[in-house]
Amino acid sequence: MNTNNQAEVTADTSAKRAVMDRLRTTPIDVPALPEIDLDRVIEFEDPIAKFSEMLALVGGQAHVVDDIAEVKTILDQIDVYRDARRVVSNMPEIVEGNLDAQMIDDPHALATxxxxxxxxxxxxxxxxxxxxxxxxxxxxVLLFIAQYLAIVVDRSAIVSNxxxxxxxxxxxxxxxxxxVSGPSKTADIEQSLVLGAHGCRKLQVFII
Structure with missing residues (x-):
């Protein structure tokens, strides 16, 4: 880069920084958030059943299990899990992975x-x-780069809305x-539905 180009880049960067600094320090009056009457928002008599219904509607799958051992048993029945070569588990006490993400510095190494x-x-x-x-x-990036995603959550940890x-x-x-609710999908291109465009191709949720 010659001296003139370098000076132009420096000036341009300084101008952008000045604009951003001014925006950050300028007070902006915004309207107050509305008061919500929580007595009028939706509640479900069986929130687990409603959750499972809504997850299925967007292409995910819920499994209500009574024992943590059932999680691995169900996963082993899924072809793409049995054939998986790289698995990261943040819950090794329930399902063991074969790749330690803690030892990876560059997230790009998780591309496969x-x-x-x-x-x-x-x-x-x-x-x-x-x-x-x-x-x-x-x-x-672990939530978005994997081909498939499984989430384990406690049965009592649920809200209606x-x-x-x-x-x-x-x-x-x-x-x-x-x-997270999935799988990822888009139909922007030629109105053709594609799963996994921006995240996992299938989401499995285990409710323990």
């Missing part, structure tokens, strides 16, 4: 990951979503967290 076994903090019945706390993940869900989020430290 077959399965991620993750811990869910709680479920949302109205939309079949599960909240994942980022502190349980050595790399946040997203208002209750956001109240629960406040208990976590906020480093990173995400609602």
């Amino acid at each position: 990951l077959d399965w991620t076994i993750a811990k869910g903090e709680f479920m949302v019945a109205e939309n079949g979503a599960i909240w994942i706390d980022g502190n349980t993940l050595p790399h946040r 997203m208002h209750q869900a956001y109240d629960r989020i406040d208990r976590f430290d906020g480093r990173f967290g995400v609602f």
